[in-house]
Amino acid sequence: MNIDLKFLEPYLIYILFGSISLLILYVRTFIQESAKISALKKRNKELIEETESIKKEHQLDISKRKYQYESKKEQYLNFFKLIDSFTSEANISMQEKLIPILNRFSEDYLDASTNNNKNGENKAITEMSNQMRKISFDSIAELTKLRQETxxxxxxxxxxxxxxxxxxxxxxxxxxxxSNTMMSALPQLLLADNQDEINKHQKDIELSGRDSKLINDEIIELMRMELNEI
Structure with a gap:
């Protein structure tokens, strides 16, 4: 059976243009979608790179903070070891030096006084005063060393x-x-048996020591807070 398509001849030009238009529309749509996909791929790649960059920066920041924390913690701990060493060694050293000096003074002065030996008495006082001054100089040297270490x-x-x-x-x-003031006054106070004045000096030194301890505790708290903020 033959179908006569001549009736379509007047419409062929329209059909042709329609087909071409559809083809162009398809191609244009394809190009647009391809461009969108390409843009999305590019953006996705950029996002991945940005994410990796942020991760690296974050890890670097964490590493820096960890280093800062460990470094500060170590130096702060060393500082307080130094403070503890300074105070404990100062107390021990003072006792080790002072007790023999006082014992020697008591023996020499008592012996000279018993024999009514004024020169011996003066010599005992002079030797004790010289040794007290040496202790004072040593304490100043230790304080200077501590200041340098801080x-x-x-x-x-x-x-x-x-x-x-x-x-x-x-x-x-x-x-x-x-302490040095007390050291200088101690020989005469002992000779005068002025225990009240000796006690006054001791209490004054103890109060100053408590002030130092209070400031020391405040520094510890500040350092702890500073480390927690890193």
Whole structure:
């Protein structure tokens, strides 16, 4: 059976244009979608790269913070070991040096006094005074050494801690000065058997020592807070 398509001849041009239009529309749509897909792939790649970059920066930041924490913690611990060593060794050293001096003075002065030997008495007083001055010089030297050792902490410490360190140094200077004053006065106070004045000096030194301990505790708390903020 033959179908006569001649009736379509007037419409062929329209059919042709329609087909071409559909083809163009398809091609254009394909190109647009391909461009979108390409853009999405590019954006996805950029997002992946940005994510990796953020991860690296975050890991680097964590590493830096960890290093800062460990470094500060170590230096702060060393600082307080130094403080503990300074105070404990100072007390032990003072007792080890002072007790023999007092015993020697008592023996020499009592012996000279018993024999009515004024030269011996004066010699005992002079020797004790000289030894007391040496202890004072040693304590000042130890304080200077401590001050030098704290310079490392000052490089990394916060403003608040620096202010407390200044107060701590001043308090140690006061304790040292008061101790040295007592050392200088001790020979005459012992001769005069002025126990009240000796006790007064001791209480004054103890109060200054408590002030130092209070400042020391405040520094510990500030350092703990600073480490927690890293």
């Amino acid at each position: 310079n490392t902490i000052r490089v990394i410490a916060s403003k608040e801690i620096l202010q407390k360190l200044d107060l701590l140094e001043l308090s140690y200077e006061k304790v040292t000065a008061k």
